[in-house]
Amino acid sequence: MIRATVLAGIGAAIPPRSVTNDELARTLDTNDTWIRTRTGIRTRHWADTGTSTGDLATAAGARALKSAGVDSVDLVILATSTGNQPMPGTAPEVATALGLGHVAAYDISAACSGFLYALSAAAGAIASGVAERVLVVGADVWSTRLDPQDRSTTIIFGDGAGAAVLRAGDADEPGALLGFDLGSDGTGHELAQVAGGGSRERGSGLPARPEGAYMTMQGKDMFTHAVNRMAASSEQLLGRVGWSAADVDWCAAHQANIRILHTVADVLGVERSRMLVHLDKVGNTSAASIPLALTDAAVSERVKPGDRVLMTAFGGGLSWASTALRWPEIDVMEISTEI
Amino acid sequence: MNSQAVAESIATILTDNFDLDQDVTPATRFSEIELDSLIMLELSVIIERKYGIKIAEDELVEAGSVAGVVALMESRSSVDTPAD
Numbered sequence: 001m002i003r004a005t006v007l008a009g010i011g012a013a014i015p016p017r018s019v020t021n022d023e024l025a026r027t028l029d030t031n032d033t034w035i036r037t038r039t040g041i042r043t044r045h046w047a048d049t050g051t052s053t054g055d056l057a058t059a060a061g062a063r064a065l066k067s068a069g070v071d072s073v074d075l076v077i078l079a080t081s082t083g084n085q086p087m088p089g090t091a092p093e094v095a096t097a098l099g100l101g102h103v104a105a106y107d108i109s110a111a112c113s114g115f116l117y118a119l120s121a122a123a124g125a126i127a128s129g130v131a132e133r134v135l136v137v138g139a140d141v142w143s144t145r146l147d148p149q150d151r152s153t154t155i156i157f158g159d160g161a162g163a164a165v166l167r168a169g170d171a172d173e174p175g176a177l178l179g180f181d182l183g184s185d186g187t188g189h190e191l192a193q194v195a196g197g198g199s200r201e202r203g204s205g206l207p208a209r210p211e212g213a214y215m216t217m218q219g220k221d222m223f224t225h226a227v228n229r230m231a232a233s234s235e236q237l238l239g240r241v242g243w244s245a246a247d248v249d250w251c252a253a254h255q256a257n258i259r260i261l262h263t264v265a266d267v268l269g270v271e272r273s274r275m276l277v278h279l280d281k282v283g284n285t286s287a288a289s290i291p292l293a294l295t296d297a298a299v300s301e302r303v304k305p306g307d308r309v310l311m312t313a314f315g316g317g318l319s320w321a322s323t324a325l326r327w328p329e330i331d332v333m334e335i336s337t338e339i
Numbered sequence: 340m341n342s343q344a345v346a347e348s349i350a351t352i353l354t355d356n357f358d359l360d361q362d363v364t365p366a367t368r369f370s371e372i373e374l375d376s377l378i379m380l381e382l383s384v385i386i387e388r389k390y391g392i393k394i395a396e397d398e399l400v401e402a403g404s405v406a407g408v409v410a411l412m413e414s415r416s417s418v419d420t421p422a423d
Binding site (some may be wrong): 037038220223224227228231259262263266267 | 356375376377380381383384385387388389396
């Protein structure tokens with residue numbers, strides 16, 4: 001019998017510095033009303049000098065371990081596209097910083113879908129007996145990769161980290177991950193990218209372009225793909241789990257844009273009020289957005305034990321993923337700003 | 340479902356789903372409504388999902404009204420067999 005993977009704890013962290021729309025409007029041709037009506041974002045948090053993705057991941061991981069009431073795991077999986085450096089992965093540093101010893105630790109690069117991809121990897125490790133308990137972290141510090149002159153990305157992205165502890169358990173207990181739908185489409189890899197810094201650029205024989213270090217995004221194409229992919233992936237997953245759209249108590253969708261969340265709700269047939277919204281406070285935090293939104297919703301007791309929670313994500317790659325669970329009885333602490 | 344019903348349905352979607360400054364009918368000119376840059380993109384996705392007909396956002400704008408959009412949909416494909 002395949003062992004189930006059960007959510008045992010969750011936690012999150014954001015850097016303390018809040019950057020408001022008005023602050024961005026001082027240097028960019030934009031304003032608070034435009035940003036709010038087009039994205040739903042009111043403020044985002046950016047890391048101060050000296051704070052890395054690993055630092056945020058460690059802070060979130062510590063909270064998740066505390067939430068689960070444990071001080072050891074067998075595996076750490078970090079979903080990030082902004083690791084501390086191109087090589088090695090950042091997960092081993094995070095494991096060490098958390099005092100987890102010589103456990104297995106590796107990074108996953110799946111952009112904004114990364115957290116759900118990492119959950120599926122954790123579920124695989126638990127099902128195969130590789131691990132009994134896994135720490136999954138989604139963390140990104142996109143502020144280090146934003147072109148300050150590029151309005152299309154700078155207003156949207158924030159820094160943050162969210163983490164979950166998963167354990168082996170039974171399929172019928174609350175918190176059990178009920179299935180996955182994962183997918184990708186490499187034909188869209190240029191729609192959201194950091195073009196430079198990899199083997200494609202370095203092997204081109206051409207000098208590196210400074211702007212290649214920045215993230216660029218084709219906003220309208222990403223908008224359309226995000227709605228279509230998250231809606232289709234959610235429908236696949238719901239069918240597999242045996243839930244209808246009306247059964248979904250909460251949808252924790254990747255926090256890209258409030259207009260995307262509303263359109264996903266409309267095409268799925270889920271009430272807009274059932275979509276968890278956290279992006280107004282933190283912007284798009286990429287791999288961290290779903291665990292951040294869930295932590296926020298659990299702390300404020302919107303999401304309660306027993307609630308049916310659908311998670312769905314879409315991001316660069318292109319990549320998409322969905323999973324679902326019934327919310328377990330777990331202690332959840334407020335999102336940390338102590339990094 | 341006929342063309343008129345599709346037009347009514349799309350007009351209702353625009354009225355109900357978006358925070359517009361007036362109710363929309365099939366005949367309402369898009370130029371009379373305050374539409375921000377994302378609404379036609381959202382409508383494009385909704386029409387594709389609901390009716391299986393892909394119409395780009397700039398084509399929706401050019402269609403000028405919901406009635407114009409439905410005419411465009413009819414020219415692309417039959418609207419007699421919608422997804423729902």
